[in-house]
Amino acid sequence: MLVIDDVKNALLSKYPHLNLDKVVFEPCRHHELGDLSTNAVMVLKKQGDFESFIVDFLTNHPIVETVNTTKGFINIRLKKEFWVEILKNILKDGELKPHLEGQGKTINVEYVSVNPTGPLHIGHARNAVFGDMIASLFDYFGYHVTREYYVNDAGGQIDALVSSVQLRIKELNQHPITDKDFSADMYRGTYLIPVAEKVQQEKPTHLKSFIVERMMEAISHDLKDLGIHIDTFTSEQNILNQGYLEKAFKILHERGDLYHGVLPPPKGHDGDWEEREQLLFKSTTYGDDTDRPLQKHDGTWTYFAGDVAYHLYKISRHYDVLIDVFGADHAGHILKLQSAVHAMSGGNTPLHIRTCQMVNFLDQGVPLRMSKRAGNFVTLRDLIERIGKDPIRFMMASRHPSTTFDFDFEKVVEKTKENHLFYIQYAHARICSVLKRAKSHGIEPLFHEHLLSDDDVFLIKMMYDFSRQMVLSLKHLEPHRICQYLYDLATHFHQFWEKNRLLNVDEPVITQHRLAVVVGVQKIIQRAFKVLKIDPLDEL
């Protein structure tokens, strides 16, 4: 934004000592008062009284129409030329390009990372979509993004998976099996039957990796249908084979962050606690609440140790920033992982961890109680086939990540304003429809500056806010802001539609002009949807 930089520069050139960090221009809360407001006077109060200086400066600024002050704010109304330029830029570039702040920087976003023991279910969807949109946002701002999935293919769960497949093979060979043949940790899902068949056909030499590959094929296929492409699948087994566990041990040991000791029992963990000496990581040094075990009592590595090794591997790949996306049920891992990364990278590799909360699923208002054991969980595939990828992506991304919310299978495909995605698509479809109709009359969009109306400006202002919302979404890693913004934009458009008849064959010039204005909206929706990876609809 030009005005704010001009004001800041003017202030600094006269008062070089000023701290202007908190000075911002924002869209004016009250439309009657102006277009933009600044808190400068209030924020700078302690450093001096700069009101008359700023007001004078703004009054003489070439793109400022009027200036007023109320309740400590300075409000400005911009000249129409400003909005003319904004719309021209949108029509030319298809958007409003924020300056690319991430050019050259590399970033690794790890998300989904579901154990390869079964198909993705709907409980995995939020993490997958949220992580993917975080990655998309970084793409948008010019970072080099790696989308990564960590495959837990080394633990006891995988052994149980292999046993489960072997049991299914037995079943294929005319040995009837019952529920009793499955031990508690085994997987009795019928999705393993085709895997067993494949094993029989191909007789692989490495059974375990063969099975994991089949599971990962299914998972990536489901992800693809949700619009997600993972760049790098990193195998836990591979990390271990490459000796990263030992490397991590060595680094932490040399730093003096390891010791053998006994953890205190968690409070309320009365009778069944048995004190055991373990190899511990001194994560309390880095802000954790308690030290964390790298080895079990028997000297074998813990799951956490594997995670530490994996993050050392990520550090060794020299990204500027690492991001992990966890479900709320893994929030307990944040501090210990960040401690480990801090220790191993010497504080040089920032690790941001974002969690998204659980989702309550409902079908026509009835809560779904899923249990993996009972086998009544809904697969992601089933949901995609039932309602499509876009409603899932939009809904999963449209809520603040740290709040739980209700996801009703029926409500997200309703064709009413209550369904935000529909409402936005409706705006887009209306624009496409009227453009098509105008074209059949030989009328194409064409912007006429001198026809710019107050209603046009009202709509252009909303388009102008796009780049600011994108910046905020990135800054806070909160893609839901984009969804919220699009809904507001759609609201403004629908109001505009009701007030201003777009197509009038008797008035071709005004028709051209209004079409050009709504093409701006169309382009912004398309650009935002590209980031969300949602397909805009030309008709409903």
Next chain:
RNA sequence: GCGCUCUUAGCUCAGCUGGAUAGAGCGGCGGCCUUCUAAGCCGUAGGUCAGAGGUUCGAAUCCUCUAGAGCGCGCCA
């Protein structure tokens, strides 16, 4: 017992990391289709921002405590 996250209108959610009179939708009430998609638009009613303190020019937002909800808490991953 401890930790993390949450609590905003009857319901579902926003609230621009401390700014102006806290906003939308649904539901309620009342209006708007001979013209581009009424799958929409307009008006109206509805609030002690869970509660109590604190920080300051200013708090839904930051801190402390209390209550309630969800998730988690070595020897699973």
